[in-house]
Each structure stands twice: as C-alpha cells, then as structure tokens.
Amino acid sequence: MPELPEVHGYQQYINKTCLHHTIVEMDVRDDRLIKKPLKEFKEVLLGEQWTSTERIGKYLFIHVSTGKIVVVHFGMTGRPNYYHESIERPRFGHIEITFDNGYKIAFENKRKFGWWDITDSVETYRKEHKLNRDARELTFEQFLDVAAHRKTAIKNVLMDQSVTTGVGNWIADDVLYQARIHPLKKANTLTRTELKTIYDKLQHVIEVAIDLEAQYKKFPEYFLIHNRKGRDYCYHTGDELEKIKVGGRTTYVSPEWQKL
DNA sequence: AACGATGTTCAGAG
DNA sequence: ACTCTGAACATCGT
Numbered sequence: 001m002p003e004l005p006e007v008h009g010y011q012q013y014i015n016k017t018c019l020h021h022t023i024v025e026m027d028v029r030d031d032r033l034i035k036k037p038l039k040e041f042k043e044v045l046l047g048e049q050w051t052s053t054e055r056i057g058k059y060l061f062i063h064v065s066t067g068k069i070v071v072v073h074f075g076m077t078g079r080p081n082y083y084h085e086s087i088e089r090p091r092f093g094h095i096e097i098t099f100d101n102g103y104k105i106a107f108e109n110k111r112k113f114g115w116w117d118i119t120d121s122v123e124t125y126r127k128e129h130k131l132n133r134d135a136r137e138l139t140f141e142q143f144l145d146v147a148a149h150r151k152t153a154i155k156n157v158l159m160d161q162s163v164t165t166g167v168g169n170w171i172a173d174d175v176l177y178q179a180r181i182h183p184l185k186k187a188n189t190l191t192r193t194e195l196k197t198i199y200d201k202l203q204h205v206i207e208v209a210i211d212l213e214a215q216y217k218k219f220p221e222y223f224l225i226h227n228r229k230g231r232d233y234c235y236h237t238g239d240e241l242e243k244i245k246v247g248g249r250t251t252y253v254s255p256e257w258q259k260l
Numbered sequence: 261a262a263c264g265a266t267g268t269t270c271a272g273a274g
Numbered sequence: 275a276c277t278c279t280g281a282a283c284a285t286c287g288t
Contacts (some may be wrong), residue, residue, distance in 0.1 A: 003266060032284080058267075076267045077286085092286095112284045113267050129268095152278060161268085168266055228266085248280065250264080 002074040004057055004135060004166030005209035010080050011055045014062070014105070017082040019050050021099035029094045033109060035117040044068045044118055045097070054122055056134050057166030061122050068118055071125060075113030081106040135164040136206055140199045147187055148195060155183035156247040164202060169249050170225055171209075175201045177224040182260040183246045183253060227252050 002010070023045045028038050044066055054061040060072040081090050082105050089096065093106030095116060107114070119125040132138065132146060143164070150157045158164050158172040167175070176183050178201040181194060190198075205223075212218045216225050222235050233240055234254035242253045 006266085030284095073267080075284095076265065078267090110284095110286060111265080111267085115268095150277085156278085170266055247278095249266095 002058055002076075002078055003168035003171050004206055005171075005214040006079075007055055007058050007060055007074060007166070008210050009213055010074065011053050011060055013082070014050075014060075014080055015053055017103070018097075018099070018105050019052065021101050021103070022047065022049055023097055024100050025096075025098035027096045027098075030112065033094055033107075033112060033115050035115055040118060041070075041116070044070070056122070056126055056131050057161055058168070059129075059131065061119075061125075068120065069122060069125075071117040071119055072107070073114050073116075075109060075111060075115070077108075077110035078114035079108050081108050130162040132162050132165045135166045135202065138164065140196060143199050144192070144195060148190070148192075150187040152187065153184045153246055154181060154187045154190060154198070155249075155251060157187045158198075158202070159247065159249070166206075167202070169251075170228060171202075171205055173228075173252050174205050174224045177252070177254065177258065178205065178222070180258055182258040183251050184244075184260060224252060224254075 026038070026042055026045055028034055028041075031038065034041060044064055048065040050062050051065055052063045054063070058073060062070040062072060064070060081093060082103060083090070085098065085102050085104055090106045090108050092108040092110045094109050094112065095107035097105045099105075107116070133142070146163045147157050155172050155176060158167050158175060159169065173183065175198060179194070179197045181190070181198060208219060216229070219225055226235075227241055234257055237254060237256045239254055239256055242255055244251050244253060
C-alpha cells in the first residue's frame with residue numbers, strides 16, 4: 001500500500017506508540033530485509049530509545065538516542081503493527097522490536113520488498129539516494145526545475161523519486177487523470193499551464209489522501225483509484241478505461257478524458 | 261497455476 | 275555526464 005500518504009500515516013502511528021520506550025530486543029527472520037548486519041542494528045538499538053521521526057516521500061527516518069538513524073522503507077506491502085507481547089506474532093512480521101513496556105512493533109512485509117538501513121545523516125542519505133525534497137513541500141518552481149525539461153513520459157517523471165518524492169503508481173495515475181493529461185505525454189512537451197495543473201492536482205491528491213488516512217474507499221467519487229478496485233468506467237465520460245503499460249507499470253487511462 | 265502487484269535498483273544502451 | 279529502458283528482486287493472492 002505504501003505511497004506518501006500511507007507512510008505519513010505509519011509515521012504518526014509510530015510516533016504515538018513507539019517513541020521513548022527502551023528497546024530490549026530486535027529479531028529479524030530474513031536477513032535480506034536489513035542492509036546492515038543484525039549485530040550492527042543491535043549495537044545501535046538495544047538499551048536505547050527512538051526519539052523522533054522524519055519522512056521524505058516513502059522513506060521513514062527514525063532517530064535513535066545513540067544519534068544514529070534507522071531508515072525504513074515499506075516496499076510494496078509493508079506496514080507497522082504495534083501489539084502486546086501476549087498476542088501472537090503477525091504472520092508477516094519479519095522484523096520485530098521489543099520495548100521494555102511489553103509491547104512490540106512488527107514490521108510486516110508480505111512481499112519482502114521493504115527493508116531497514118542505518119545512516120548518520122538524513123541529508124546525506126537523501127543526496128546519496130537522489131531523493132528530492134518531499135513532494136508535499138515542493139514548490140511549483142522547484143517542480144518545474146526538475147520536471148519540465150524531461151524527455152520521457154510525464155508519468156515516469158512523476159514516479160521519479162528525484163522529482164516528486166513519495167509519488168507511486170496510483171498517485172501518478174490519479175494526478176494525471178484529475179489533470180486530464182495522458183500519462184504518455186512527454187514532459188518537455190507540456191505547457192507551463194498544464195504543468196501547473198499537474199502540480200496542483202498532485203498537492204490535492206496527497207492532501208485528500210492524508211486527510212482520509214489513505215482509506216481509498218472514502219476518497220471522493222472522482223478519484224481514479226476507485227477504478228483500480230472494481231469500477232471499470234470513467235467517472236466523467238462513462239467510457240471504459242484503458243489499461244496500458246507506462247515505464248513498465250500498469251496504468252489506467254480514460255481515452256476521451258486524457259487525450260494524447 | 262500462471263500472472264500481476266501500491267517498490268527500488270542496477271546494468272546497459274543511447 | 276546524463277537520461278532512459280527494462281529486467282531483476284520475493285512471494286503472495288487471484
């Protein structure tokens with residue numbers, strides 16, 4: 001599930017549950033989910049506390065009382081689950097932290113595309129991994145700087161984490177649907193007005209999704225996301241939606257509504 | 261039971 | 275040096 005709005009929600013959840021408790025254990029079922037040895041994670045975490053969090057796009061940074069920072073990425077299927085130790089460990093809770101209050105945080109990851117890492121500096125990490133500032137904080141001028149000259153399909157540009165950090169497949173589709181721009185249009189052929197519309201819709205989609213806590217069923221009717229699960233016609237034209245591939249990802253388009 | 265999936269990364273081409 | 279494409283990654287649900 002996790003694109004920017006979901007990860008924002010996960011951040012709030014972790015802030016409410018996990019901060020300022022002493023960590024007494026860490027368990028990892030599959031080493032492929034951690035980018036540093038478990039020994040190193042334990043050195044950083046055991047006996048310490050999580051003190052605060054930051055988020056850039058889909059990346060969550062957890063500050064540790066040691067001064068180190070745990071980087072969490074949820075992949076395609078990750079989510080946190082805070083529960084009491086008397087409850088059975090979740091089936092997909094492949095990484096788990098135990099606190100001294102008897103609660104655990106499970107990092108559930110069904111498809112194992114998520115991971116944890118350790119870093120010293122959010123800013124250094126951001127640059128090394130070519131992340132732009134979070135899509136929510138990006139100004140229109142900054143968006144133009146990184147997007148307007150790109151020669152590839154606008155959808156690819158929106159999904160590029162060095163452009164609009166935090167945007168994933170469904171947000172990109174919804175933004176372009178609401179902006180009435182065909183996802184295959186080359187970014188450098190779009191007018192400033194069209195790019196402004198895309199920028200405005202991007203902010204709108206993110207804010208609505210965050211307000212509604214990323215619960216898709218509650219999204220307004222005009223959101224394309226309803227077409228990913230069930231609805232198969234365009235809300236505006238009534239036409240059947242096309243399912244195409246853009247940048248290797250499944251993409252929904254309303255042909256009359258978003259002309260190429 | 262083959263295919264697709266809300267993610268990133270990386271090799272290779274241009 | 276930069277940009278773009280496509281495949282690989284793991285594995286579950288349909």
